[in-house]
Amino acid sequence: MRTTMMACALAAGLALGGAAHAHDLEVHDGHCGYSTAYDVQVMPSGIGFHRDDGKPADVFMHDGRLRVDGRDVAVSNEDAARLRDYEQQVRLLLPEVAGIAREGVNIGFAAMRTVLLTFAENDDERRRMVGRLDENHRLALARVDDGLGKGVWKSNDMEEVVEKSVENSVSDLVSKVAGEAVSAALSGDQSKVAALEARAESLDKSIDREVNKRADELDKHADALCPKLSSLDTLQHQFQFRLQDGSRLQLLAYDKEHNKKLTTATDSARAGGGESAH
Numbered sequence: 001m002r003t004t005m006m007a008c009a010l011a012a013g014l015a016l017g018g019a020a021h022a023h024d025l026e027v028h029d030g031h032c033g034y035s036t037a038y039d040v041q042v043m044p045s046g047i048g049f050h051r052d053d054g055k056p057a058d059v060f061m062h063d064g065r066l067r068v069d070g071r072d073v074a075v076s077n078e079d080a081a082r083l084r085d086y087e088q089q090v091r092l093l094l095p096e097v098a099g100i101a102r103e104g105v106n107i108g109f110a111a112m113r114t115v116l117l118t119f120a121e122n123d124d125e126r127r128r129m130v131g132r133l134d135e136n137h138r139l140a141l142a143r144v145d146d147g148l149g150k151g152v153w154k155s156n157d158m159e160e161v162v163e164k165s166v167e168n169s170v171s172d173l174v175s176k177v178a179g180e181a182v183s184a185a186l187s188g189d190q191s192k193v194a195a196l197e198a199r200a201e202s203l204d205k206s207i208d209r210e211v212n213k214r215a216d217e218l219d220k221h222a223d224a225l226c227p228k229l230s231s232l233d234t235l236q237h238q239f240q241f242r243l244q245d246g247s248r249l250q251l252l253a254y255d256k257e258h259n260k261k262l263t264t265a266t267d268s269a270r271a272g273g274g275e276s277a278h
Contacts, residue, residue, distance in 0.1 A: 032226040033255050034233065042094055042151030047087050049251055056243060059251065061087050068243060075241045086235045091151075093228055098148035100225075102141060103218050109137040111211045 038049040038059070046062025056068045064080030066073040075083065116129050147154065233252050243249060 032229050034226075034229040034252055035255065036252050038251055040090065040094070040151075040153040042091055047090055055245075056249075059249065063087075066241075066249075068249070071244070073241055073243070075239075079239055079241050082235050082238055086232060089228065089232055089235075093225070093232075094148055094151055094153060096221075096225060096228075097153070098144060100218065100222055101144045101148055103214070103221070105137070105140045105144060107211055107214050107218060109133065109140070110214070114211065 036049075037054060038051045041048045041050075046060055049059040051057055058067075058069050060067045061083050064075070064084045066075055066083055112133060113130070116133060117126065229252065233254055236248070236250060236252060239249055241249075
């Protein structure tokens with residue numbers, strides 16, 4: 001029965017973790033080492049950055065002009081050019097993050113579908129559970145499209161989107177698999193136990209065929225964002241203007257220790273002959 005429950009846990013884990021871990025812009029499990037405390041809104045009139053805690057709380061930039069907490073900030077021609085570059089890069093970045101989020105959601109639901117089709121007993125049950133799964137999938141993608149797809153990044157939103165969209169589907173799957181496991185165990189029928197174990201074992205190949213290749217490709221897409229985040233970080237360090245309190249404007253933060261740990265873990269995994277876990 002352990003194998004059966006692990007198979008279901010795998011699908012649930014993929015679904016809950018599949019959105020590229022975009023929370024706080026920590027793309028691909030934070031491998032880039034960058035995060036932001038700000039919510040971001042991309043509009044034709046400019047880009048706004050807002051946070052409830054900390055100062056500055058509101059930053060708005062457009063066409064080389066900058067306003068911080070309601071006050072215009074005087075900038076040089078060189079900084080105006082950097083601000084334009086920063087704005088353009090953010091405008092190009094969010095649609096890419098949205099695409100990664102969509103594919104992450106798709107991968108999670110593909111994993112759950114694989115588990116469902118493995119353990120559904122009959123056509124009626126399969127149709128009912130697939131229907132619920134597809135509806136939750138549709139709602140999850142709609143949340144991505146209504147947020148990131150429209151240029152609105154909220155630091156906690158993607159985590160909530162994925163969790164809320166899959167919790168019912170995961171609950172269905174856990175109940176289904178656990179119920180069958182308990183039923184088989186209590187029946188004392190070793191043929192039922194063996195059959196259930198065989199279906200669980202078959203998930204390894206099914207998950208690998210349906211999910212892992214897509215997950216590897218998603219990793220590559222997420223990794224491709226790292227240089228773009230680094231470019232934004234470089235630009236903000238090049239700003240020559242200072243805020244009212246004399247500090248630099250920092251919209252993106254880089255955690256050196258976090259990145260060092262991730263690099264060490266990845267190097268250790270590769271030295272052992274394998275890749276880091278997704």
